[in-house]
Amino acid sequence: MANSAHILIVDDDPLNRVVLENTLADEYSISLCASGEEALTFLESNTVDLIISDIRMPGMSGYDLLEKLKEKQNTYSIPFIIISASNSYNDEAKGLEMGAMDYITKPFSPVIVKARVKNHLAIKQKNDLLEKLAAIDGLTEIPNRRLLDETLTSYWQACSKSYEPLSLFLVDIDYFKEFNDTYGYAAGDECLIKVAQALNESSRKHDGFVARYDGVRFAALQKGRNKDQIALFAKHMHDVIDDLTIPHKSSPICAHVSISIGIVHIDKDFSGSEQGVLKLADDALVKSHMQQERVTILSR
Numbered sequence: 001m002a003n004s005a006h007i008l009i010v011d012d013d014p015l016n017r018v019v020l021e022n023t024l025a026d027e028y029s030i031s032l033c034a035s036g037e038e039a040l041t042f043l044e045s046n047t048v049d050l051i052i053s054d055i056r057m058p059g060m061s062g063y064d065l066l067e068k069l070k071e072k073q074n075t076y077s078i079p080f081i082i083i084s085a086s087n088s089y090n091d092e093a094k095g096l097e098m099g100a101m102d103y104i105t106k107p108f109s110p111v112i113v114k115a116r117v118k119n120h121l122a123i124k125q126k127n128d129l130l131e132k133l134a135a136i137d138g139l140t141e142i143p144n145r146r147l148l149d150e151t152l153t154s155y156w157q158a159c160s161k162s163y164e165p166l167s168l169f170l171v172d173i174d175y176f177k178e179f180n181d182t183y184g185y186a187a188g189d190e191c192l193i194k195v196a197q198a199l200n201e202s203s204r205k206h207d208g209f210v211a212r213y214d215g216v217r218f219a220a221l222q223k224g225r226n227k228d229q230i231a232l233f234a235k236h237m238h239d240v241i242d243d244l245t246i247p248h249k250s251s252p253i254c255a256h257v258s259i260s261i262g263i264v265h266i267d268k269d270f271s272g273s274e275q276g277v278l279k280l281a282d283d284a285l286v287k288s289h290m291q292q293e294r295v296t297i298l299s300r
């Protein structure tokens, strides 16, 4: 990231902006804003890796800007460096306590600014990697249950506000215990990886989300689709897994690995909780198993 990192400089003084830009432009891509308000608007449609901001600016101060950024999920983790003419310990302490990563006083040494920026970008890169790893399932390398819970909450909030339909799928690999017993646990792992990757790829192609839910079950989310489209997507999931043609000689229902699907389709009724919907999807999956249906869709 370091060489292609994008840095936002916020300062009302044009000369300060130019000096900082000249200090960093050789190594990074730089954007400039002349006020906190302008920076907030800029960040609504742009992503940056680090922000360097003055404190005292007309209108919104650097502290106010920092406070606003800390309130938003998409900006709270951007490293924020304060650059200020004030060498008061109180100002420095206030900035650091509010979550700024560093405090540099003006006039500054270009070498020191460069070194500090480089260090903070390296820390951010490691934090981003850790965050990514914490959201990925170790075996299948698709999103894990933690990311599913977060994504379900954000889809749930968005759909209940916009009255868009939301569908939650639970997908189970059929007779997987028998698969492990027949082919061995390592082959079982390989099968899980293939199924997970296939479901993930097809779901991403259709603007959806898939995660490993537990053991051999996966959860998928789709927004804004009516019941017919959902039934069609479930058929597509079956086709994708059928096309893998992974032999399963001990399955009583199919010569190769197959899946069962339970779906809850929520059309406007967002009462209750996300966890309640997961339970309903589980009920739909149990129904699919009991009635030997490939798909069960419950609506509410």
Ligand SMILES: Nc1nc2c(ncn2[C@@H]2O[C@H](COP(=O)(O)OP(=O)(O)OP(=O)(O)O)[C@@H](O)[C@H]2O)c(=O)[nH]1
Binding pocket: 139, 172, 173, 174, 175, 176, 177, 178, 180, 184, 185, 186, 187, 188, 189, 192, 214, 215, 216, 289
């Ligand atoms: N190889 C492998 N097996 C796993 C893993 N996680 C869970 N399993 C096994 O998957 C099997 C799941 O069994 P069940 O939940 O009973 O499901 P099933 O045999 O597919 O039965 P139905 O759900 O009725 O189709 C268990 O035997 C688990 O030990 C894993 O990461 N790797």
